[in-house]
Amino acid sequence: MVFCALLLMLGMQAAQSPVRQHVERGYALAQKGDLTAAEGELRQALKLAPDDELALAVLGVVLSRQGKLEEANTYLERALKLNPSDADTRYNLASNQARLGKLDAARMNLDRILREKPGHIEAAALRDAIKARTGYDAALAQYRVGHFAESQALLDQLIAGGSRDPKTFSLLAWCDHRLNQTNDALRVMRQAIEMAPADATLYANAAQILLEGGDMKAAYATAGKALELEPGNVQALKVKGLIDLEHGDVKQALATFQRAVELDRSDPEALERLGTAQRMLFQYADAAVTFERGMARFPRYARLYAAYAKLLLDPGARPDAAAEMRAIRLLEKALVLEPSLAEAHYELGKLMLDGGKAADAVGHLEAAAKLDPTNGARHLALASAYRRLARTSDQSRELRIYRDLEAQKVR
Secondary structure (H helix, E strand, O other): OOOHHHHHHHOOOOOOOHHHHHHHHHHHHHHHOOHHHHHHHHHHHHHHOOOOHHHHHHHHHHHHHOOOHHHHHHHHHHHHHHOOOOHHHHHHHHHHHHHOOOHHHHHHHHHHHHHHOOOOHHHHHHHHHHHHHHHHHHHHHHHHOOOHHHHHHHHHHHHHOOOOOHHHHHHHHHHHHHOOOHHHHHHHHHHHHHHOOOOHHHHHHHHHHHHHOOOHHHHHHHHHHHHHHOOOOHHHHHHHHHHHHHOOOHHHHHHHHHHHHHHOOOOHHHHHHHHHHHHHOOOHHHHHHHHHHHHHHOOOOHHHHHHHHHHHHOHHHOOOHHHHHHHHHHHHHHHHHOOOOHHHHHHHHHHHHHOOOHHHHHHHHHHHHHHOOOOHHHHHHHHHHHHHOOOHHHHHHHHHHHHHHHHHHHO
């Protein structure tokens, strides 16, 4: 908010004006941080003079400082109708509009300010910030729908234009990673960390990328760095828990996921991983409760359905025909919500294969192998389906891929 310029306007009103006295008291109280009292004084001024430009402008600022942005804008707009050339009040309005996500309206006001006052530093800075934010938001939207190359191109443009926002570099690293450009992803993430070395989230993101790339040792160390900076970083806790699972330390993983759920009850992934750890410790009843609650709370999170189906199919849970049918429904629901979920394709394909429906199973197992190409189990199951369909060359190819992946684990 531009406030100090309003002080200059105070001296322009008549010295003994009751309106001026209320405005001056309101301004002074606002400067001391007593925004409620300041608001009262300014409303008194407007009772006396409903169209007082200065009272309207100052009340708009005071309401903005209290977070009452929509109401503040009504007073700022009224002030601008009385004095359209007041650049500072127009800037205050644009600032509120940007905070409310009304970027086009904010940009129009800032463009007008800079046409009339090209040297308005705050307006120029806010316009540049909105431009960067608009580009980042567009890139994020593309990333969320799986358009990684398009998102990458937008982020490259932002960086070429001078952006040094760590968030921009972090999202670019994720795009690179999703496009299997692992070295670029890690290089860009290092740049993001260099810009904000105290940001634990950046280390947690780097740990996730390292984990998905198979470098568990580096992922574990990087997650540890994130937790040094922020012991309650949920993303880092989830990475640590997954690595604990890989190392067979399921009890430690369970404790880690429980901590993550306690810290952020709005994170469905933490719940899903908690339920998985409970299943692996044969705590089937607890796992079922976790998944049931998770699906009720997050009905659009596909991985909870797939994880619950895996619990129902676990041999230790002694699945019967009813459990198997429910698992199928859960897996189908998961794929409706997230068609690219490899685990759901894999589990559904295995069920079909075990039920003698190899032709139906192949489609799901092919999808699983394509979506998760470094998981040997996907290729082995697909080879089995091809064998039953007498597709010998396809079977041989998948077995070769499986053996190569297993050999890489030994190295």
